[in-house]
Each structure stands twice: as C-alpha cells, then as structure tokens.
Amino acid sequence: MRLKRKDILTIEELSREEIEMILSTAESLREVSEREIKKVPTLRGRTVINLFYEASTRTRTSFEIAAKRMSADAVNISVSTSSVVKGETIKDTAKNLEAMRPDCIVVRHAAAGVPMMLAANLACSVINAGDGAHEHPSQALLDMLTVRGRLGALEGIKVAIIGDIAHSRVARSNIYGFTRMGANVVVAGPPTMMPPGIEALGCVVAPDVDTAIKGADVVMMLRIQLERQKDAFFPAAREYSRFYGLDEARVRLAKKGVVILHPGPINRGVEISSEVADGPYSLILDQVTNGVAVRMALFYLLLGAVREDAA
Amino acid sequence: MKTAMDDKAVDRALARIAHEIIERNKGIDGLVILGIPTRGHLLAQRIASKIGEIEGTSPPVGAVDATLYRDDLGMKKDQPPLKAMDIPIDIDGKVVVMVDDVLYTGRTIRAAMNALMDFGRPRAIQLAALVDRGHRELPIKADYIGKNIPTSMKEGVKVHLKETDGVNEVVVEPAAEIK
Numbered sequence: 135m136r137l138k139r140k141d142i143l144t145i146e147e148l149s150r151e152e153i154e155m156i157l158s159t160a161e162s163l164r165e166v167s168e169r170e171i172k173k174v175p176t177l178r179g180r181t182v183i184n185l186f187y188e189a190s191t192r193t194r195t196s197f198e199i200a201a202k203r204m205s206a207d208a209v210n211i212s213v214s215t216s217s218v219v220k221g222e223t224i225k226d227t228a229k230n231l232e233a234m235r236p237d238c239i240v241v242r243h244a245a246a247g248v249p250m251m252l253a254a255n256l257a258c259s260v261i262n263a264g265d266g267a268h269e270h271p272s273q274a275l276l277d278m279l280t281v282r283g284r285l286g287a288l289e290g291i292k293v294a295i296i297g298d299i300a301h302s303r304v305a306r307s308n309i310y311g312f313t314r315m316g317a318n319v320v321v322a323g324p325p326t327m328m329p330p331g332i333e334a335l336g337c338v339v340a341p342d343v344d345t346a347i348k349g350a351d352v353v354m355m356l357r358i359q360l361e362r363q364k365d366a367f368f369p370a371a372r373e374y375s376r377f378y379g380l381d382e383a384r385v386r387l388a389k390k391g392v393v394i395l396h397p398g399p400i401n402r403g404v405e406i407s408s409e410v411a412d413g414p415y416s417l418i419l420d421q422v423t424n425g426v427a428v429r430m431a432l433f434y435l436l437l438g439a440v441r442e443d444a445a
Numbered sequence: 446m447k448t449a450m451d452d453k454a455v456d457r458a459l460a461r462i463a464h465e466i467i468e469r470n471k472g473i474d475g476l477v478i479l480g481i482p483t484r485g486h487l488l489a490q491r492i493a494s495k496i497g498e499i500e501g502t503s504p505p506v507g508a509v510d511a512t513l514y515r516d517d518l519g520m521k522k523d524q525p526p527l528k529a530m531d532i533p534i535d536i537d538g539k540v541v542v543m544v545d546d547v548l549y550t551g552r553t554i555r556a557a558m559n560a561l562m563d564f565g566r567p568r569a570i571q572l573a574a575l576v577d578r579g580h581r582e583l584p585i586k587a588d589y590i591g592k593n594i595p596t597s598m599k600e601g602v603k604v605h606l607k608e609t610d611g612v613n614e615v616v617v618e619p620a621a622e623i624k
Contacts, residue, residue: 136523162510162527171563174513438524 137435141253145310160431177206200429274307289316294346297356322346450615458591463495476504480544482528489544511556536565546604548574551585
C-alpha cells in the first residue's frame with residue numbers, strides 16, 4: 135500500500151483508489167483518539183509545520199492534534215506574529231522554514247495556488263489546508279469519511295450542497311470527491327453565488343434549494359463567508375435564511391435519515407437554524423472528530439514510509 | 446511448496462494450545478485472548494472457542510494491531526496498511542495471551558507488546574504461535590507453540606486459514622518460489 139505522491143494539494147488529482155486508501159486508513163486511526171493514552175509512536179522524529187495565512191481554529195488545531203497523536207512534532211506559525219509582517223515573500227518564508235528540515239508543511243492561504251507553488255519549490259511534503267476559493271482537500275475527505283461512516287457507502291447517493299458555491303473551496307473539493315466516489319452531487323444557492331460553468335466539475339445545478347434537497351441522502355450547508363462579502367451578494371441575512379437556509383421544514387424534503395453536514399463555523403439562523411444544527415440528523419461535530427482521523431491518515435500515508443526520491 | 450501441517454494437524458495443535466492455556470493459568474479467570482491481525486486474530490477466535498468447549502465459557506477475544514508500533518516504519522517504501530485494533534475489555538491486571546500465526550524475528554511481537562502497554566498494564570503477557578520458524582532477532586520466546594518448523598531464512602512459511610484462503614494448512618515455500 136502506498137500513496138504515490140509527495141503532497142496532498144487537491145481532491146481533483148486523487149484517484150478513487152487513493153481516496154479509498156485514505157478513508158480506510160482514517161477509519162483505523164479513529165480508535166487512537168478514543169484511548170486513554172491518545173498517542174501512537176508511529177511518526178516519532180518527524181516535524182510538521184502549520185503555516186496559516188488565514189484565520190482558523192478548527193483546521194489548524196485539527197492538524198496540530200493529528201500530528202501530535204502520531205508523535206510527530208508540530209509547530210504552528212500564525213502570520214500576524216511572523217516575518218510576513220516585515221514583508222517577506224511566501225516563497226522566502228517557506229524556503230527558510232524548509233532549511234530547518236521539516237517533513238511536511240501544512241499551508242492555508244487566501245490566494246488559490248499557493249500550496250502548489252510551494253510544493254513545486256520544496257522537497258518536503260505539502261498539504262493544502264485551504265487555498266482561496268480553490269480547494270480544501272482534507273475537509274472533503276473528512277466529509278466523505280463522516281457520510282460513509284453513517285450511510286455505509288458513497289456510491290449512488292444524492293448529495294446536495296447549498297449556499298455560496300462561488301466562494302467555497304469546501305464545495306469544490308466535495309464536488310470532486312463525492313462524484314469521484316460515485317455519488318450524485320446537486321448544488322443550489324443564490325444566482326449571485328453560483329459560478330457559471332460549475333457543472334464542468336461533475337455536478338448538477340438545481341433551480342432552487344427545495345429541488346436540490348428533495349430526496350437527498352446528504353445535505354451540506356456552506357457557511358456564508360461574511361468576510362468575503364465585500365460586494366453585497368445578498369441583501370440581508372434574514373432574506374438569505376428564508377430562501378437558502380436549512381430549517382426543519384426543508385429537512386423533511388430530504389430522505390429519511392438524511393445526513394446534515396456543515397464545515398463550520400456555523401452562522402446560526404443564517405444558513406442553518408439552531409434546531410437543525412443541534413438536531414438528530416446533524417453530524418457537524420462528528421465531522422470535527424473525523425477531521426483529526428483524516429489528518430492522521432494523511433500524515434501516516436505521506437510521512438510513514440521512506441520517500442522514493444530520498445531512497 | 447511443501448505442506449507442513451494439514452487441516453487436522455492445525456486443528457489438533459490449536460486444541461492442544463487451548464488445553465495448555467487453561468492448564469498453565471489454572472482456568473480462565475482474568476484471561477483475555479488477543480490475536481495479531483489478520484490470521485493471528487482468526488486463530489485467537491478459534492482458540493477461544495476451543496477453550497469455551499472445554500470450560501463452558503469463552504474468554505474475551507480481540508485484536509491487537511502492531512502496525513503503528515513497528516520499528517521499520519519510515520524505512521520501507523510502502524506504508525503497511527492499518528488493521529483493526531479491538532481491545533474488548535480493560536486489560537489492567539489481566540493475563541493477555543497474544544496469538545500470532547508465525548513467530549519469526551519477534552519484531553511484530555515486540556511492537557504488539559508496546560501497543561498493549563498503551564492500553565493498560567496486564568498482569569502478564571503470554572504468547573501463542575501456530576508455527577515457530579526460528580531466527581529470532583529479539584529476546585522473545587513463545588509460551589505455546591503449535592509446531593516448530595526449522596527453516597532457512599530464505600524459505601517462506603505461510604499459514605492458510607479457511608476464512609482468508611479457503612483451506613487450513615501450513616506450507617513451506619522453497620526460496621526459489623518466493624516472489
């Protein structure tokens with residue numbers, strides 16, 4: 135078994151076999167977090183650097199905990215206290231970090247393509263923890279793990295992704311991931327937030343939210359990214375909630391036993407009502423738990439064997 | 446390829462190991478049988494059910510995967526696939542009998558013991574192996590052995606079980622047949 139790649143940059147480039155391998159490895163590793171001693175010695179002596187140019191609680195903490203549970207050393211760099219504020223370029227920062235011999239750099243950046251640029255310039259592994267509105271591969275993997283854990287399989291299921299598709303790297307990675315695994319993906323959202331040509335990724339665009347949700351096995355609500363709403367894509371939060379938010383009435387349109395996902399952080403009462411977010415179909419907190427397992431699996435698969443070019 | 450144990454021989458060896466475990470531990474109080482996946486786990490289940498036939502109740506059975514504790518991780522080109530870890534009860538103060546199909550270098554057993562220690566502090570750990578083929582690289586010795594099969598390091602010893610391979614047998618592969 136081996137993942138024949140140095141980096142995890144996009145879901146788009148992963149084969150079905152590679153996704154299966156990552157998910158089944160994550161399933162085995164989930165047990166480590168349930169032990170009294172939540173640590174295995176597997177990646178002793180490996181160093182992981184979390185380089186986050188954008189705010190994050192969940193993802194950064196998840197990568198850090200995942201590295202530590204595998205016994206790798208994790209270092210976090212938050213950009214506000216780094217040399218970036220002195221004007222250092224990303225590439226120079228990364229080259230300098232690499233001179234300290236890390237085995238993996240986990241990077242998040244507001245600009246799409248930054249992880250690919252670093253991967254091409256660095257000998258160590260690079261994991262994309264979110265680049266602009268492009269991809270967020272570990273999020274899609276943990277979403278697939280959560281759905282597979284509840285429904286048993288991904289083949290043939292209907293997945294509705296609702297909200298701000300245009301700004302969402304989570305949506306893009308999930309469209310690639312779920313379609314690659316044989317699921318049918320339907321997207322819906324305000325026309326101002328629906329990128330033209332999104333069908334090219336393999337999904338269907340529904341005319342409205344109710345059509346998208348009807349008969350769905352999975353409903354994934356996206357966060358309204360208030361920090362990216364400079365151009366006023368919708369008039370008011372209340373109006374958004376009425377037309378595009380998920381409340382109990384809309385949940386009833388979906389299949390019985392529907393799985394409700396949200397990448398977090400949630401805007402309660404905007405894209406999802408509190409009753410639904412805290413309700414029996416919501417697996418929002420399972421997603422977070424599975425996030426640690428998926429990231430442990432990525433570290434194991436990227437750092438657990440000798441690298442071909444190093445051998 | 447030569448058959449070292451057939452279906453009957455495998456079954457008899459497991460029955461004897463079950464008896465020896467009961468005798469050595471004076472019953473099954475506080476006993477846990479943990480197999481090393483994949484075939485060690487299957488053998489552990491068979492031994493536990495044989496103990497059940499003799500004693501009336503079976504001891505708890507589980508699996509201990511040693512992969513995350515291996516000493517050759519980061520040295521091989523492939524990451525070994527992870528198997529199930531299934532420790533059914535608190536092992537503090539228990540007698541754990543670990544079961545593997547073939548005892549060879551002893552490195553897997555070392556790794557499995559380290560894994561166990563992360564789950565608790567057993568009163569004792571004992572080791573059962575269907576085959577001991579020699580060539581230990583660590584100071585490890587089995588308490589219960591199905592059969593000693595002296596081998597050269599160039600030969601291969603394979604345990605086939607009905608669940609995974611359709612047949613119960615132990616075969617020795619000459620060096621030339623190993624891929």
